[in-house]
Amino acid sequence: MNTTKQELKDPPAPKPGMDQALEGVFSEFVFDHPLLNNGSVYPHLHATTSDWEQTTLQQAQPYLPLKQDPINVTLGVQPLTTLALPAFKTVSLDKHLKYKRGYIINTGGSIQALDFAPKTSSIDTQPMIHYLAIGGYKEANVLHSFETPRQGHQSCIQLWKCDLTTTPSTEERNPLLDLVLLHDFGDARDLKWCPYGAYEEESTTDEDSAIAKLGILAGCFDDGTVRCLVVPHPDALRSRLGIDAGNRDPIYLKINHARCVFALPNTSVSTLSWGGHKKLAIGYSTGNISIWNMEMALATDHETHARDQHQSVRFMQSNTPVHDAGVQSIVWHGIEDPVNFVSTGNDGKLNALDIRDPSTTINLAKTRVIQYDAIWAGYRNKIIFVDGDLNFKEFSPQDYKTFKSSNVISYVTGAFASVASSEQHSFLALSSLDGILKLINSCIIKVKGKPRQQKILYKLIYNEQGNVYRYVDGLKRQSLDETKAMSGANNLLDHNISINKVCWNHNSKTSAWVASGGSNGLCRLDFAGVGTQWD
Template sequence: MARSLRARNSVTNYAALLDIGDEDDAARPGPSKLPGDDDPGSDFAPGGDAPSDAEQDESLEMKLISDLSTPAPSHRPKGKGKTKTPKEPLAADLAAFERPSHRQMYTLPQPSVNHRHKAVPIFRHSSSTERLTRAPRLFGENATVSTNAYTSSQPVTERLNRALGYNVAAGPLWELIEDRGWFKEGDWAVDHPGTEASRRPRVYSDVPIYAQWSTLTATQAAPYLPTELTPDDGIPKDSSVTCDFGPFDQQQTVTLRPFETLHMSRLFPSSKSYVFNAGAPVWALDWCPIYAKDRSTFSFQQFLAVAPLPSTSHSPDVGARTNRPAPACIQLWALGPAKPGPEDDDTGSLRCQLVLCIDTGSALDLKWCPLPSHDASGTSTTSLKRLGLLAGTFEDGSVSIWSIPHPNDVQREDHGKPAYVHLGEPAIRLEIEGTSCWSLDWGNSEVIAVGCTNGAVAVYDIADALRSGQPVHDLLPSHYQYVHQSGVRAVSWVRAPPASSSGEFRTDVDPTVIASGGHDGTECLWDIRDPGANVMNRTRDVIPSMPWSPYAGGPVTIDHENAVKAYSISPSMMGRGHLLLEPAGPVWSASASEYHPQLAVGSADGSCIIANMLRSSRRGGMVPFFQHRLFQLDYSRTDGRLRMLDHLRPGETPDRANMAQRAVRARVAAAPPPSGTGAWPSNIAVTRVAWGSGSIAAAPLLASATASGLCRIDWLEGRWLRDRVPYGGIEGIRLEGGRSMDVDDEEESD
């Protein structure tokens, strides 16, 4: 009996689908690709208000996507005949298949170039919140009223998203500052007024956390301070920094010694900025949160922790542990009123109040407990009062959590100079065998996530260890998962409550989702209840920072060619990135706030750039998509002097559409990208940026650090487009007092 063979199925012929099967171009190599999205702001499904001039392009691209998803015929076309399809539009679209590179990978199909990015709230809660009734006062009490929160209703959500996009300045709009952070320790009852004190309560105030402090003299503390050595004989030299400040044609040369400050109002009368010298490159800094009801007892001071390296020439060896003791320091800078009593025109004063001497090596990352953890004002104690809980990753490969003393309680030799305190054993030291801890983030006051140099992410529950009152050095992680193939450079919690089986949000439990980025170029989301992580995006670059933004609805991360993008983690938007800005150099750090949508980015080219994440991405809108360059740091190799430029004109994000899309859309050619160099001196990089946290009044504060040792604190304010508030005012935006939705502006139609 003859053997019968199984019928062979036909192979999909993509050349026939695309009408490129003639003799001239039938041998075109390479895999077939769907057209990429070259409009960086068009990553979401088209809305009903898409511009009418692009409807023809949209239908053309939808037809192409539909054709690609249709099964191929079971036979090849005979002869040299071609499928009759429109020639000219298809030729323009085929250029997208020949692009040499893609800016975004793992993206979902993007059928239209007119998609609009709209921030989607991760969870909805109908409780009230607070808003300011006047411009915030950093050194005084602020008046607030109860108002409808961002997620109180869908109309309020839409109006707030639109109104926040009308900010054309670098700082936040004080009228719309709102605390969108979530912590399980807060009161989330529906009938609760949602005050700042209830959303961010004081934690561990009645718990004696282990602390080992001892004061040092300036001579004893000298080995812990940054020291610059001469290259020839290795003799310590002065760590002073010489820099030119002021207007471009009227700059003044200023030399700052370590711990010295410069108030920029000396050069710009209206400036509220400070510059200070930390003595060496700074890799970590963070703001300390203060309980809302205790700010007056702290004299309305704001505290900033700054961690410099031992010297300018020091380079941390990632993954290699430094043997203890390894002298290093953490500086505590205090920004407070210059005069006693609240005054609106008080520009404040800045000085280093405390130097913490440690033996764990330099800090690679620093994070205060996100909730106030200081002692209550009326607490009686025999030892120094606690300012807060400070966690960090250090060169010895550990995560150490210290109880930090209040600077005002530390005795000092000279009140004009900082006090020196040696920190002994930390309250908690976390070490993992075979790897080093590199990055960390607090989920709340009880759980932390740690990124390791071997690609793993560990989760620790530290509440019981802190309450024990004894040093804990053998705590095991509750979760440990290999997420990346190399070191985890950035890790952040998605601070959103998990949902129960019935769909209700559990605001009384810990968060479960972690966003991380590593040296393998992947950006991942890991639900600790899931045995595996999900790759959100992949890029051929290092991911140095990945902050979580409740305003953008997801993490902010780095993509190809130094692009900074926001990714939504909403199920309907998963994997779709929205381009925010493109610095000229590699990104070192990015910071997003829980109080406003302004994003700050520090770059290797010496620039600190700020952009609004909620500016509408639709082409042709009336609001320009500004990139505000807060300052630019340059270096002269000839005389070894730095130059800091301020008050620079903002620029717009360039249109990166390719030539094929311009031909289809009949657009004029985009302006060429700005010219520049691809190499910069290492000492001008802006290594770290951090927005003010823990307070509505401190939301406009921005701290930044550079590789030269110069650090900066800025007070930034927002501005409405044309100085006009949409929807008839703040009450109309938030629909307060039963306001109807009949208020309409010409801005709403844009």
């Protein structure tokens, strides 16, 4: 049956009523994803004591952010409260906003990478406890380029333990810095967890060195490599080290070696993306995208050549020149062994590739600005990107030549930075360099005569004279017409308010939590759910 123009333009929502939600994510509209609930991959892999070496805070100092000064933050609506937030500490939003659930973390560095560790729901004994990996540059508010490789240097990845319970309580539930992974690979430019099935609470082997794993974390680093780490579950690690349950000081682990290392000569890596659990797509500053066989690399992780970057090319399946300049993002269509992805780059192009025919690149759109990110969620055959006029557009890949199915679903007032979708619901989180984080329901159907609405989750403002950051909350919904009428001068604002990265939590019970972070080192966790049936 041929697809009509209207069906291309407004496909039916995955669940009835989902296309009416504006304020946030309803629990009844969350998808039941079997891979996230019951998936099990790489059962032979466990964290081991030989991968890591525990160090002290004093020994870890050269790896930590360079400036660990408090950041002045203003919160609330009426009254406003200004506080000094120390490095590696948090503040709860509900103490300053009556109807807001969330936290702000001072990481100390410039945030470039954020990702929650997916947990397997069927074996998860603490479904409201989650771990957020944060990476980036050691110095805040400093611009960097990935066009040329840099030498490896001392840096770290922070792992924060987050209690995402939404029921009000008098108990202290602020996020805690649980693990700090120290390494000599340079700053982390991107971090992504294996999307499902790699979570453990107990080790299934009798080996003395084995520790239950939290997940498999892939990262691309300044030294031009991509490395995969089997991260120990913090609770299992504390038990193995004999640390008292009441001691919540961070554990500092120096990485001895990664399980597998991928590298190409004379290249700088810029981004990566898991294609299910079997493959990894890596983008380079040259515009190339390579596909690597994760299943083979992790199956031979005990062998020396799996950790030798000079021999890693044996795990590469393809290497295609997709862009004319550096690759900014790679987005697979869904998480269950996908074969298609879209990519964005510094050449302003939005391209698509089918890995079964890697020699053929399809150009879907081209603009005169850098394309930073895009969306192609598995639950919907719609590709979403930002055009040269800052319109946030969606279209069907069946119609990329004529764009007759294209819809403008949002508009950004500052340069676009990052967008995140969830495989659990239909909401998108969109961040920009002018300090604004928006929520958009991708399933909302356009009604004639009624402009689309977008929810403003918060706006970040910087007062240079007082050196104070203010989070503006409680903003009303904004129509596209109102957004377009705003000044375009926001493109010229200082980059210290930019929201560089945004991500959703991957599990159904906590899927309404969104994390966002920027150049100033502040990471904010927000509950974007609606209703009372979340905990």
